[in-house]
Amino acid sequence: MPVTKGTAIDPARTRAGLLAAATDLLYRRGLDGIGVAELCTSIGVSKETLYRHFGSKDGLVEAVLQARSDRVTAWLAGAAADAGDDPEAQLTAVFDALGRWHAEPTFRGCALLNAATQWHDGHEGTARATAARHLDRRLELLTGIARRAGAPDPAALGRQLLALVVGATVLADLHPGAAPSAPRDAAITLLRAACPTVSNDQRSTDVTSSE
Amino acid sequence: MPVTKGTAIDPARTRAGLLAAATDLLYRRGLDGIGVAELCTSIGVSKETLYRHFGSKDGLVEAVLQARSDRVTAWLAGAAADAGDDPEAQLTAVFDALGRWHAEPTFRGCALLNAATQWHDGHEGTARATAARHLDRRLELLTGIARRAGAPDPAALGRQLLALVVGATVLADLHPGAAPSAPRDAAITLLRAACPTVSNDQRSTDVTSSE
DNA sequence: CACAGATCGAACCGTTCGGTACCATCTGTG
DNA sequence: CACAGATGGTACCGAACGGTTCGATCTGTG
Structure with a gap:
């Protein structure tokens, strides 16, 4: 029919x-x-x-990955924007949002990274290229936070934070148990270490005990 | 014949x-x-x-992953041991060894993590389980460094460092260009932040300018 | 020399894969 | 009412997949 x-x-x-x-x-x-x-x-x-x-199936996958990258990027940027103007609060919001995502029962890692790994070669590299662009956008968000926080080298700090984000996402999928707040605490530590003058009024907040 | x-x-x-x-x-x-x-x-x-x-092919893959995990774990532990007794030097050695690995032209990410992603389900979960054990061993190495460095919570610091290691490995494969020393600098920053009393004689070393 | 074990090469099996073709049937438009 | 476009259902194709089997041929051992 x-x-x-x-x-x-x-x-x-x-x-x-x-x-x-x-x-x-x-x-x-x-x-x-x-x-x-x-x-x-x-x-x-x-x-x-x-x-x-x-x-083709490749075309479908490409469209799926593009749409997902757009959605996830907008979602994370929104989480940061909702946290107000303070860069440290934005970074905390980003990692907390990631933490909630990682805790969902349907979580299976980042779809873009998984796709790039599964179709590492072949398929004309569609997945690899899309994942690379996805990471570019994520790096842009983190570098922006680093820049607004007054980091002397926002690009370097952005890449450090990106490594944390990616590592946390992979570990949440492939490594059982463990404290999900570790990456967030690490990110805040890196931000404060790189920006000696950032948010002095929040300097006394004990990050590690909030878990 | x-x-x-x-x-x-x-x-x-x-x-x-x-x-x-x-x-x-x-x-x-x-x-x-x-x-x-x-x-x-x-x-x-x-x-x-x-x-x-x-x-079976599954059996071959299982044997391959096991052997690779053993080899890589021993190699990294060796790199740390060759750096002497200072925990910070050991951590630097680990990330430098990882950096050299990531720079090899044949590098395509961590074989264990790739396998776990490619065979995320099915195949009786052989790849997932082997990758999880692999991460356990890596965590053990990093937690040991954190403990010997005098970190008040070696487990937490170990997990932060593990996230960095995993993130750096994935990024080296899937994200082009960028400074390969960022993860190492981040690791040292985290170690120093967590261990106020560690290696005071090296405290003045400028880590970020060594790239 | 005889025999067991290791190996190669090739044929074969059933299944699944991505992709194509064809047709009946529906909706939307004029 | 007529016609174009969208859709579902089904059959089909060639290729590749993991895995099995068989016979010929080699090495190692007694």
Whole structure:
């Protein structure tokens, strides 16, 4: 039965729903962990529809990763913005948001990093390139915080913080248990060490005991 | 032609060579990036030989990951031991060793972490479990340094350092360019911040300018 | 010399993969 | 009402996958 009776024909909506469902399934199962056939039956769509919208599985994956990178980047930037103007508060907010994400039962690591690892070579490097851009955007956020905090070398501090973010995300997936606040505490320590003059009024706050 | 003429029959050596070649190929191409058939022809061995030694592709992968974890763990511990008794010097040595590894042209990330990501589920979780044990061993090394440095909470500092190590390894693979010394500087900063009394004679050393 | 064990090469099996083609059936538009 | 476009369902394709089996041929041992 083609075009289930009563369904509104709306290619844009079809594509959006396809993208959302594929995002979830590919994240949970891995890029090679689910085939196009099962993907289509799980989503409730025919292969022809999928291929008309995305051209190939690579195209679908590319669209999924792009959309996810956009969403996650905006989400983290929003978390930082909601924390007000203080750079240290923004950094705390970023790591706390990451911590809540890591604690979700469906968490399986960063979809972009996982994709880049799974499709390290081949597939014309779509996943690698998208993940690299994703990290660029994350670095931009952290470097901005470092700059506003008055760090003498915002780029260097940004990269230190990025390493912490990435490490925390990978560990939350692959290493069991342990205190989830460690990366946040480390980030605050690095920020304070790099910016001797930052937020003096909060200098006495004991970061490590807030867990 | 069976058993190439003149070849000494030595199952142990065959297995060792098999393991070494498979380690390299599976690392470069990914666990799903190369099939058993191509694996065998590239190594120069028949499928029957491979299956007699390892039982299945999963068994081969498991053996490869175990051996790699052992080797890498010993290598890093050796780098730390060669740096003498000072914990800060040991930590520097560890991150410098990691930096040299990351700079190698064949570097493609940590084989254990890559494997755990590629075989996140399925395959009876062999890769995940092996990677978790690998991280345990790395954590043990870092926690030991933290403890000997006099950190009030060696476990917490160890986890902070582990996040840095993991983040640095992933970034070196997936993010282009940038200063490779950032993670090392961050590690030293964290160590000094956590241990107010550590190596006072080296306190004046400017870590950030050594790059 | 005889026999056991190790190895190669190749054929083979069932399954799954990404991708294509075709057709019936629905919606939306004029 | 007529027609174009979107969709579902199904069958199909060639290739690759992990794994098994068999026979020929070598080494090592007694």
